[in-house]
Amino acid sequence: MEYELGEIAGFPYCGFGALDEAGIAAGFMTRPSEALLTDALQKEAFKAALAAKDMVVLNQVHGAEVHVITAGEQPASGDGLVLFEPGVVGVIKTADCFPVILYALEGGACAIVHAGWRGTAARIAAKAVAAMAASGIAPGRIGAIIGPGIGRCCYNVGSEVATAFREAGFGGDIFEERGGATFLDLRRANRATLAGAGIRRIDDVDLCTSCRTDLFFSARRENGRPGRQVNFAMVKETGR
16 A cells, blocks of 8 residues: 655645545654644644544553543553544654554554554554454454654664563564664564464555654654654544
8 A cells, every 4th residue: 555645734644545445544644743742723723634523642651552442532541542433533653663553444443553662572563453353353354554663774772672572472584683783673573463463464654764854753863852743543434
């Protein structure tokens, strides 16, 4: 599935027109979208552009807790949202961690998760798949899109992180030894998790946040003090 560069309420984002057929609005936004987290007027304009009635923004804790939204729930913290209620847009904030969007191929449900190294090691994407499956959506009828995040080209890690992935059962193909340092491929790790959970359609925008700070915030490249861009997913209301 190819992404298209577009705008919502004046904010640039990577969108997916093909998701419209499944009744899903979703995308990965760029640096200016940070204003949606702090400016009430901008937030309302964003919701209006999506025809959204509500917006869920978690206090992310780099864990693997996934919340299911069916009737206006507003969980305080966590790192994943499964959305069944139409018109409720779920937001994940990133600046090197990977946003992963899931969607039911026939529509009616979607999910979005924040997969940093801890969440990826804990297989948060598979937990979102399991939450969708518990409501009757077979994994084979779920698609996934991996958004912008720090690539193996830029993500060198220490022994603690590498050991966590090895102990979690990930294969050695997610690592690359280069110049005496270990580089971790979070994108590949999430693909493996999704495939292991039964997802057959996995798309990837293949954009590195550290390489593309013209578009995205990068905690690694910007010395741990960047902003956060918005990533979103929503089940559209019928007729919207």
